[in-house]
Amino acid sequence: MFIELDLQSETPIYAQLVDQIVEGIASGALQPGDPLPSVRSLGEDLGINLHTVNKSYNLLKQEGFLQVHRKKGVIVQPDGMPGVTDAFEEKLRRQLRSLAAEAAVRGMTEAAFTQMSTSLYRDTITNRGGEQR
Structure with a gap:
């Protein structure tokens, strides 16, 4: 997964991560059912705190973009994206x-x-x- 964070930006890192994952889904780079890296793995890869990744994943789960499974880990929502609310x-x-x-x-x-x-x-x-x- 290709994510670029601007650590000098005024936009919080968790928000940048959320935006980039949504952009990945919108562009088709991330497909329904695709697995995402674990919180720990993505945090290490990006050099950011795992709580930051966890916050991003939780927000995306609440919005209906991701599912979190104990065994499967984090995956892009396989059952259709959230609609316009x-x-x-x-x-x-x-x-x-x-x-x-x-x-x-x-x-x-x-x-x-x-x-x-x-x-x-x-x-x-x-x-x-x-x-x-």
Whole structure:
């Protein structure tokens, strides 16, 4: 599994790890049922505390992206990904509102902001082989 963490980033390491695993699932690099490294193994590989990895895995489990089994370990949710919920829509609205405000303050046009959002979404879909969810 390919994960790059920016230890100098203001974004907490656990959040970067969550984001990269979700991006791996979205791009198709991680398929339903794929095993993930153990908490200890991933922590050692990335040079981060195992509690940080554990926090990321637990958040992803709560969101429905991962399953944790005593015998199988951590696997990508084999029974379908979580759908769009009210909580997700609210989270997305908050994050987009903040990004839109910063883009506007920096002088980015609405068209440029929309085009970048569309392009990023389409790139993710393209990486999945055109599959839309």
